Each structure stands twice: as structure tokens, then as C-alpha cells.
Amino acid sequence: MTNQDLLQIAEEFGTPVYVYEAEKIAEQYEKLSSSFGEKARFFYAAKALTNINILKYVKQLGAGIDCVSIHEVNLGRRAGFEPEDILFTPNCVDLAEIEEAMALGVHINIDNISILEQFGNKYGDSYPVFIRINPHIFAGGNYKISTGHIDSKFGISIHQLRHIERLLQSTGVRVEGLHMHTGSEIKDVEVFLQGLDIMFEIAEHFPDLKYLDMGSGFKVPYTDDDLETDVRTLGAKVQRAMAEFEKSHGKSLELWFEPGKYLVSECGYFIVKSNVIKQTTATVFVGVNSGFNHLIRPMFYDAYHKIENLSNANGPERIYTVVGHICETDTFAWDRKLNEVREGDLLVFRNAGAYGFEMSSNFNSRLRPAEILWMEGKAHLIRRREVFDDLLRNQIEVL
Numbered sequence: 001m002t003n004q005d006l007l008q009i010a011e012e013f014g015t016p017v018y019v020y021e022a023e024k025i026a027e028q029y030e031k032l033s034s035s036f037g038e039k040a041r042f043f044y045a046a047k048a049l050t051n052i053n054i055l056k057y058v059k060q061l062g063a064g065i066d067c068v069s070i071h072e073v074n075l076g077r078r079a080g081f082e083p084e085d086i087l088f089t090p091n092c093v094d095l096a097e098i099e100e101a102m103a104l105g106v107h108i109n110i111d112n113i114s115i116l117e118q119f120g121n122k123y124g125d126s127y128p129v130f131i132r133i134n135p136h137i138f139a140g141g142n143y144k145i146s147t148g149h150i151d152s153k154f155g156i157s158i159h160q161l162r163h164i165e166r167l168l169q170s171t172g173v174r175v176e177g178l179h180m181h182t183g184s185e186i187k188d189v190e191v192f193l194q195g196l197d198i199m200f201e202i203a204e205h206f207p208d209l210k211y212l213d214m215g216s217g218f219k220v221p222y223t224d225d226d227l228e229t230d231v232r233t234l235g236a237k238v239q240r241a242m243a244e245f246e247k248s249h250g251k252s253l254e255l256w257f258e259p260g261k262y263l264v265s266e267c268g269y270f271i272v273k274s275n276v277i278k279q280t281t282a283t284v285f286v287g288v289n290s291g292f293n294h295l296i297r298p299m300f301y302d303a304y305h306k307i308e309n310l311s312n313a314n315g316p317e318r319i320y321t322v323v324g325h326i327c328e329t330d331t332f333a334w335d336r337k338l339n340e341v342r343e344g345d346l347l348v349f350r351n352a353g354a355y356g357f358e359m360s361s362n363f364n365s366r367l368r369p370a371e372i373l374w375m376e377g378k379a380h381l382i383r384r385r386e387v388f389d390d391l392l393r394n395q396i397e398v399l
């Protein structure tokens with residue numbers, strides 16, 4: 001979509017506003033689904049962006065859905081996903097939440113020994129499960145978004161394989177899938193292959209195995225010269241490895257992935273308005289009508305989001321520090337070269353589809369933005385901007 005389209009949306013729906021370009025999601029899905037062969041399936045990691053319209057859209061593309069809470073499972077059902085196309089991958093939930101998901105008939109992924117034991121004692125071989133393995137591979141952009149390392153709370157350690165086996169033997173639990181998700185933003189194709197090798201090595205311990213789930217970690221570019229996971233090369237290598245496994249083990253497995261960011265990061269634009277230009281002794285601040293209450297990734301992960309001035313695209317370049325208007329240090333970007341920003345100009349953050357709106361809050365009693373789906377050249381309002389009454393919803397006035 002063009003800057004003109006974004007400006008028009010801002011005019012019609014106001015700012016701050018999140019915009020998602022549907023065709024970009026389709027393009028990303030196509031890149032993945034054409035790279036890994038027929039035995040690969042893709043389960044959209046819903047937590048990246050859960051608007052019901054986005055869920056319905058990825059379903060239309062042919063994806064399944066990966067859910068981390070019972071409510072995401074229910075959103076998935078509401079969006080029309082069949083139970084067999086839903087994988088429930090929670091972390092540190094109690095058995096009751098897993099039982100709610102079982103009642104819906106979705107795939108269950110178990111990530112700790114305690115729940116495996118409780119589940120086994122109660123249900124034995126009556127409901128096959130996935131097991132989430134922590135392979136202890138250090139992967140991902142930084143420590144905060146890496147989930148497979150030794151200190152991680154995710155998964156059952158590969159070194160506890162013997163314990164898993166004992167529990168399966170004594171309870172009869174059948175394992176239909178092995179799962180591994182080692183982190184986000186893995187650039188290096190070899191990390192995936194290393195993970196796959198570990199899966200192959202332990203596969204023979206699980207006679208009922210049908211699925212290998214490699215999680216996600218597909219990286220998207222954040223700047224013009226940034227890298228992205230080379231899915232073509234990865235796909236070719238993975239298919240070769242799967243074929244070899246099939247030959248040597250006489251067994252054919254489905255390969256699953258759980259892309260979140262890869263599908264929805266680049267489809268997203270977050271448009272804000274410059275409220276104030278403030279020259280200090282140290283820098284020139286642009287204070288915008290948003291903050292980490294709407295887009296927390298720069299402050300939380302040191303994430304880089306490209307920013308552009310939509311209102312003055314040909315203005316002279318100057319250097320700014322872009323901050324929000326909440327009462328907390330909420331710096332989106334230091335020392336960023338932007339076309340001259342004037343008070344009232346509209347700025348856009350790129351890569352705002354994944355973990356943008358999803359991680360927003362009402363901090364400072366600010367309202368959450370509207371969400372727009374741009375599809376076939378038209379803007380559809382898919383979430384109303386919050387209003388003052390939303391702040392009081394669920395509050396009970398006892399004084």
C-alpha cells in the first residue's frame with residue numbers, strides 16, 4: 001500500500017491507528033507454503049495478532065492456528081478453525097485449562113513433567129499429545145526472545161528424555177507429536193537443521209509419532225538491508241533431511257511450523273501524529289500521540305522499527321529522537337534521520353503487525369487505538385478506537 005493510502009486512512013479513522021495489509025500476509029504465507037513441500041503445514045501463532053478478522057484471513061489461506069491460551073483456542077474456534085487445525089501450546093498452565101482444550105478436541109502440547117504426569121494418571125492413552133522439548137540450543141536475536149536455552153522456562157529438557165519415557169510407560173500416554181520452539185528471529189538456517197536433527201535422534205522413542213513441530217523463529221527484515229530467514233534454502237534442506245529420515249526409519253512424518261512474525265509483522269503500519277517538537281540541550285524530540293502503551297517493542301526488546309514522515313516525505317532530512325506522550329520514558333527511537341517533522345505531521349512505524357496492538361495497554365488511562373484491515377484496495381475498520389467508558393468497564397465503584 002502507498003503512503004497516500006495510509007494518509008487517507010489516518011484522515012478517515014484518526015490516529016493513532018494500526019493498519020494491516022491483507023495481501024502482504026498472503027504473500028508471506030505463499031513464500032512459506034511453497035518452500036517446504038507437501039508434507040509441511042503452517043499453524044499461525046495467533047498471539048502475534050489476534051484480531052478475529054486476521055484469524056479468519058489466515059484460515060482462508062490454508063493455515064492452522066497455534067494458541068497459547070484457552071481464550072486463543074476459543075478465538076480460533078470462533079474464527080472457524082476445526083479442532084484438528086488447532087494446536088494448544090501453553091506454558092505453565094494448570095491441568096484444568098488443558099482439560100478445557102481437550103473438551104474441544106484440539107491438539108495438546110505438554111511442556112513440563114508435572115503436567116505430563118498428572119495428565120497421564122488421569123487420561124492414560126485416551127488422548128494423544130504433543131511434547132514440547134527444550135533442545136538447549138541458543139537461538140534467536142537476543143536473550144529475551146530466545147526460548148531454548150538452559151535458563152528457559154519453556155519445554156521439557158532433552159536431558160529428561162529418560163524421565164519422559166518412564167512416565168509414558170507407566171501411564172500409557174501416547175505421543176503423537178514432538179515440538180520445539182527455540183526462539184524468535186533466527187537468521188541462521190543451520191539452527192533449524194540442528195533442531196531437526198535432535199528431533200530425528202529422539203523420534204524412535206515415540207512409536208505413535210505423526211508430527212514434528214519446529215515452532216517458529218522465522219526472521220523478517222526491519223530495515224532495507226536487514227536479513228530475513230532464507231526460507232527457500234531452509235525448505236530445500238529440510239525436505240532433503242525429511243526424505244533421508246523417511247528412508248532410514250521407514251516412517252513418514254508431517255512437518256509443522258508456527259510462524260507468527262513472519263506472517264504478520266510486515267503487513268502492519270502504525271500511524272501516529274507528531275504533537276510537539278521539543279529542542280533540548282541534548283537532542284530534538286518529536287513527541288507523538290502514543291507511547292509504549294501502544295507499541296512496546298522498542299522499549300521492551302530494543303526492537304528497531306523503521307519510521308517515516310508521511311506528511312513531509314520530501315522534506316530535508318534531520319535527526320530526531322522519537323518519544324511518546326505518556327509519563328514514563330518511552331523512547332521509540334534515538335537519533336533517527338527523518339524528513340523534517342513539523343507539529344501535526346503523521347509518522348508511520350513499519351513492521352507493526354506482530355506484537356504491536358497485541359501488547360498494548362491502558363497505561364496512563366490512554367485508549368487503545370483502532371485497527372484497520374486494508375484488503376483489495378479498501379479500508380475496513382476491524383476494531384473501534386476505545387472510548388472513555390472502556391476505562392471504567394469492569395470497575396466497581398464502592399465509594
Ligand SMILES: *Cc1c(COP(=O)(O)O)cnc(C)c1O
Pocket residue numbers: 045047048066068089181183184185215216217218258259260261262354
Ligand atoms: C510466540 C510463539 C511462536 C511465534 O513466534 P514468532 O517469532 O512470532 O514467529 C510460535 N510458537 C510458539 C509456541 C510461540 O510461543
